[in-house]
Each structure stands twice: as structure tokens, then as C-alpha cells.
Amino acid sequence: MSATHNLAKALVENHEVELVALRRNRDQAFFPLDPRVKTLALTDYRKHSHTYDGDDPQIDVFPHIYPNDPSDKKPWISRLAEKRLLEYLATTDADVVVSANPRITIMLAYAEGDYLKVAIEHSRPAQYGPHIRDALFADAYPKMDAITAPTPEELKTIARHVPGVRHMLAELPNCIPAHEGRMSTGENKIVVAAGLLKPHKGFADVIEAFSTVAPRHPDWSLRIYGSGPEHANLRRKIDETDSNNQVFLMGPATPVIPEFAKASLFVLPSEREAFGNVTVEAMAAGLPAICYDAPHGPRNIITQGEDGYVVPVGDKEALAEHIEKLISDDDLRRKMATAAVANVVRFQEAAIAERFERLVETMRARRAVPREAAAAVTPQGDVLVRVDGLAAGSDARLVCKDVRKKAEDVVLPFVGGEALVPAVGRLAEGDWELTISAVDSDLPLHSTGCDTTYIPSMKHHRPEGPALSLLLPYAHTDGTLRVQSRVRAQHVEVATVRAGATSIVVDAAAWGVGLGGDSLVEAVHREEADKNFTLPVKPGADGHFTATLDNAAAARLHTSGTEDIWELWLLPDQESARIRMCKLATEVLAPMNVFTFRYPVVKSSGAPIRADAETKPKAGGWRGRLAAAPAAVAGVGGPHHELRPYFASNGQLSLKIVDKK
Numbered sequence: 001m002s003a004t005h006n007l008a009k010a011l012v013e014n015h016e017v018e019l020v021a022l023r024r025n026r027d028q029a030f031f032p033l034d035p036r037v038k039t040l041a042l043t044d045y046r047k048h049s050h051t052y053d054g055d056d057p058q059i060d061v062f063p064h065i066y067p068n069d070p071s072d073k074k075p076w077i078s079r080l081a082e083k084r085l086l087e088y089l090a091t092t093d094a095d096v097v098v099s100a101n102p103r104i105t106i107m108l109a110y111a112e113g114d115y116l117k118v119a120i121e122h123s124r125p126a127q128y129g130p131h132i133r134d135a136l137f138a139d140a141y142p143k144m145d146a147i148t149a150p151t152p153e154e155l156k157t158i159a160r161h162v163p164g165v166r167h168m169l170a171e172l173p174n175c176i177p178a179h180e181g182r183m184s185t186g187e188n189k190i191v192v193a194a195g196l197l198k199p200h201k202g203f204a205d206v207i208e209a210f211s212t213v214a215p216r217h218p219d220w221s222l223r224i225y226g227s228g229p230e231h232a233n234l235r236r237k238i239d240e241t242d243s244n245n246q247v248f249l250m251g252p253a254t255p256v257i258p259e260f261a262k263a264s265l266f267v268l269p270s271e272r273e274a275f276g277n278v279t280v281e282a283m284a285a286g287l288p289a290i291c292y293d294a295p296h297g298p299r300n301i302i303t304q305g306e307d308g309y310v311v312p313v314g315d316k317e318a319l320a321e322h323i324e325k326l327i328s329d330d331d332l333r334r335k336m337a338t339a340a341v342a343n344v345v346r347f348q349e350a351a352i353a354e355r356f357e358r359l360v361e362t363m364r365a366r367r368a369v370p371r372e373a374a375a376a377v378t379p380q381g382d383v384l385v386r387v388d389g390l391a392a393g394s395d396a397r398l399v400c401k402d403v404r405k406k407a408e409d410v411v412l413p414f415v416g417g418e419a420l421v422p423a424v425g426r427l428a429e430g431d432w433e434l435t436i437s438a439v440d441s442d443l444p445l446h447s448t449g450c451d452t453t454y455i456p457s458m459k460h461h462r463p464e465g466p467a468l469s470l471l472l473p474y475a476h477t478d479g480t481l482r483v484q485s486r487v488r489a490q491h492v493e494v495a496t497v498r499a500g501a502t503s504i505v506v507d508a509a510a511w512g513v514g515l516g517g518d519s520l521v522e523a524v525h526r527e528e529a530d531k532n533f534t535l536p537v538k539p540g541a542d543g544h545f546t547a548t549l550d551n552a553a554a555a556r557l558h559t560s561g562t563e564d565i566w567e568l569w570l571l572p573d574q575e576s577a578r579i580r581m582c583k584l585a586t587e588v589l590a591p592m593n594v595f596t597f598r599y600p601v602v603k604s605s606g607a608p609i610r611a612d613a614e615t616k617p618k619a620g621g622w623r624g625r626l627a628a629a630p631a632a633v634a635g636v637g638g639p640h641h642e643l644r645p646y647f648a649s650n651g652q653l654s655l656k657i658v659d660k661k
Helices: 002-011 079-091 102-108 130-143 152-161 163-168 203-216 231-240 277-284 297-301 316-328 330-347 349-368 551-555
Strands: 018-021 038-041 096-099 116-120 146-149 169-171 190-194 221-225 247-251 265-268 289-292 308-311 372-377 383-387 397-402 410-413 418-421 430-438 441-444 446-451 468-475 481-488 491-499 503-511 520-525 533-539 544-550 564-571 579-582 601-603 640-647 653-659
Touching (some): 002 018, 079 102, 102 130, 116 130, 146 163, 146 349, 152 163, 152 169, 190 277, 203 221, 203 231, 203 247, 231 247, 265 277, 277 289, 277 330, 316 330, 372 468, 503 564, 544 551, 551 601, 551 640
Parallel strands (some): 018 038, 096 116, 116 146, 190 221, 190 265, 289 308
Antiparallel strands (some): 372 383, 397 410, 491 503, 520 564, 564 579, 564 653
């Protein structure tokens, strides 16, 4: 909350600023607030106040949107506060609304106002409980205009969890007020640490580290400021290390900044630290800092060897070594103190206000970029992307991004508001997100429609270049425009699958590869190679062929109580690599959901077939024919097996055999 108050103070120099709280239960704010900042509390829990809301029946009703903790017996934030916040957000004349709390960010996503929406993260959102994190990532973040975090590492984490918002991310360190009190003289032989006394803050480590240094420097002491559940354990640690005359638990100090002026060195041995306001405050007071390399703040605050040191988390020997180094060398300590004061200016009010104002201008510029786009497949198979409202002379570019991040971006020009994605030679196999490059950002395009009318009648077999090269535009589940690129140097397209009671017949065509008299279809088991088998191929005209599976023989390969899955491949000859048999020459995005088949049921008896001398792999990966194995014998009362031919998520023809219940 102090960072929010500091940012409000920084912005009020040039802007009208209002802080809105969901509830108020004390007369004075815990952190000092600039009187120029307006304040509004939406519910009042002070019984002596004339605006007291404690007798409103909705004060004890759980909210509908705001995520209270699931274990709460009574709502911390009530339905009354929630309704008042939604009303405020719907009627405010603000240009920018900032949420500094993830729960309120979820509320902000529902707001109807036309203002810019900013979510400021001071913590690590991936670590939030699922009742907050899921709603934040899936629903709230995508509706923001910007999402900030204090460190670049945290921005990368958010981008990894929510790729669709990476264009909104901006680094905004916590705002720290310019130091106005007394500065450290560097003369007092005091090491200071401060924070909540919790296990992850590592104060036990600094006590141990300092206790190894203290005997050689009896005139130095360590002061730890703060309160918390670790107080008793830290007291015992002082006793155990016999440091009672040099290590002191000072209790809480509010504010703690004046205490920094009494010291000459600051230590923060925290195991995790989203940023580290106290480190900046200590450095601003003229203290070099020694910190654990906690994720992620200290390494983004301290310039190693210039204004302090970052040491590996848990390395108490390194902590002690650097403490001794600085308390032993007055000149080095003073040099680092001077650098610390200069370096942390970038986190103070004027610098952070300037960063925030630049962010606002960027958000406004991004909003002005048209992002509604329609895609249409041309008779030649190219994809024409048209962005509504894009000026004819715009220097914006269409940027195609590989969703898997395996291929480089493909950048194409807009001409008259249109960009053409060629069917051949530009997009590698995979899914591609379409963005518009403008305002130094790649902004996702939102689909207004995808016309794939020409694909069903298109001749997909290409005599030159890749055998198959098909672009399929579609709207992703989040509404953004994407293109699925299906590219195969050689390809086997499945035409039909006829699943009958005794056999499954597959008709397909091989593109970009010839068929010979020894061509086979190979069924490759996903887990057990000794269940692999092959089928003979009956060639036809123009690369077409037929392969027939004997259902009973295949069922003999099934192990009862399990799922057996095979993927089907074409083996053109004994020297060539196998080729997936797929259903890809279609405008259907997910063939597995559309092209479905009957599931024959087979009754069989006897032991399952295992590879013998005739069916074991031969040189070059060549398989024996299933027909060479002993024939299956249908038996009365034997196990029932269900054969399920299907197209997998990658379009490959597969076969699953399960027990029929």
C-alpha cells in the first residue's frame, strides 16, 4: 500500500488523483498520504462515523465477483462494497483507473467505463491462490490496457502464464519517496536489517552470518527492526550464537527510514522478494546494501559491486564475507554509499511518475490502432487479412508469430488496409498468431470473421514445392485471429475410412512420393514396439491406395485392461522415411471432432499375438505383415474388444483398441 500512496503523491503534482478504498475501519491511514490526493471509502466500519454501514444488511453478504478467501466465514469485502465499486466504476469521469490489488483488478475487468485500465502488480501473481489467479489470468488481464510488474523477471513470468497479454506488459518499479530526512554519515558502526519477522525473510541467517564476524569487530552491532511470528526463534538464535551484546531485536519502527540514518550498512537476507522497497529506502538514506539474490527484486535494485552486493540465497558464508568486507573498509563503504544514493533516484517519485505518464501515452496510442480484422482464403490458397479502419498510408505491418516460438516472426506489409499471407514459403507448419505492429508494439488482431469458402474445392496436391501447403485462418478461443499452417514436403491424405464388422478399409493418396510393389502401412504402437504391425498396400491411380485391417487379427494384439493406441504411417519402400497418414486437406480446424467412424466390436479367444520370427522388425525398420501372424479365431464367450479408428489432435489417423464393457 505504501507504493500506491507514493505513486499517488508523485502523480498529484500534475494530475487530479483519487484513491478509492473498498472499506474503512480507522480514522487515519496507516501510511501518510499527500493532502492533495482525494480519498473515497466505499464502506465505513467506524461505529462513531455518521456514514457507518455496519447496520446495512448487505454488509454481511458475500460478493458475487470479488474473490474473498474460500475459508472466510464472513466476507472481508461485502456485497455492499462490491455494488458500490461497480457503480463508481460505471460513473467516474476518470481518464485512467489503476488497480493495485489483484482482487480489485478482477472487479475492474467488469467495469463498463471507457477509461484506460491499468493493473499494477506488486507481488508475484503466479503464486496467488487459484480463486484469484484463475480469474485474474483468464478473465481480468485480457481486459486491461496495461499490466505492470516491478521487475523484468516477473513480466516474463506473467507472459509465460498469459501469453495473450504480453503486448500490455510494462515494467514499473515500486515508487519510493525521495529521501527527505537525515542521511547516514557512515560513522556509526551499525548494520541494520528491517522487515516482518517471518521465516522467509532470513533474519536467522543474518544473525548467524554476523555472529561469525562480530568477534573480530566488537565495536559493531546488528539491529533488526520489525515484528512478527519469528521473534522468539530469533531471540533463541541470538542466544545460541552468543551475540547478545552485538545483535539486537529493536521491535517495529514506524516509519523505519529515520533508523537507517543511524546505520552504515543495510542487509536483507530474504529468500523471496517481489521487489524490496526497504532496500531502496535504505540505499536512499546512504547505506550500501547486501541482499540475497531473491526472486526478483534485489538484483534489479543493486548494481553488483558498485552500490552493494547480491549473494546466493542461503549462502551464509558469502553473506558474512561481504558484511566483513564492508565494515572493514571505510573507504569502500563510503564510496558505495554515495553510489547507492545516486542509483536509487530511478525508483523515486519523479522518475516513476514520468514512467507512468509515458505508459499512459502508450496506452492511448495503442487504443487508437485499429485491431478488428477479417481473413479470407483466396482461390490460390493465400490468406488476405483486412484491418477495418487502417489508413491507406499507414506504416503498420502484419506480424505473424509462431505460437510455439520455434520460428522467426514473419512480417508483411499492409497495402490499402490489406496484407497478403502467401500460401507457400512463408509460414512453417504450426499455429500463427496475427498481430499488427504499431506504436512500438505487436498488438493481437481480433477476428471479425474467417472466410474459407474456397478450401473445399481447392486442389491441395502441389506438384512443385511442398506436397501440401495449406493456410487455415480461424478465431482463437480468446477471439484473436490466427492461421494454422499445414506444410508437408511429402504427405499422405486420408480420403475415407470404412469401419466394418470384420475389417477397416482406408483409402488414401500419397503426395510427393511414389508407391511401389513393396509399399506398406505401418501401425506404430505408442508404448510397446512389439505390438507394431504392417498392412499391405493396394496401389491405385495418381498415388491413391487402399489398406485393409483385419479386425480380429488386430484385436489379438490388445492387452485386456489397457488402452492400446497405434498411429498409422505409410512406408513407401524399404529405404524411405515413413510418412504420417493424416486428414489435413480440409477447412476443418479439428478433424478429430468432425470426421468420426463406427467402432467395430470383436469377440476373440486365445492369447494375444506377440511378434515372432516373421513379425519382428527387420533391417531398416521394416515390419512383418499382420497377415503373417496366426489368424485370430472368433470364440464364443471370449473377451470383447472395441476398435476405434480416429484422427488424433495432429490430424494423424490412429487406432485405439479397448475392452468393450
